[in-house]
Amino acid sequence: MGLVSTIADTLTDDATDPDAVGYLCRDCDTSFERSGNRMIRMRCPDCGSADLGVRDGN
Numbered sequence: 001m002g003l004v005s006t007i008a009d010t011l012t013d014d015a016t017d018p019d020a021v022g023y024l025c026r027d028c029d030t031s032f033e034r035s036g037n038r039m040i041r042m043r044c045p046d047c048g049s050a051d052l053g054v055r056d057g058n
Ligand SMILES: [Zn+2]
Pocket: 025, 026, 027, 028, 029, 030, 044, 045, 046, 047, 048, 049
């Protein structure tokens, strides 16, 4: 658990958000993070695709 938290903190270097979820765009391979809300439809900030995978670090 401690190790996972350390990795998550490293990936999220601009904001220490414990609810941040990592996403990976299947169209352009862009990875990004958004905090918490999985209920809304997420889109890739780079190409606008909604074909995203969730990188669940847990
Ligand atoms: Zn994309």
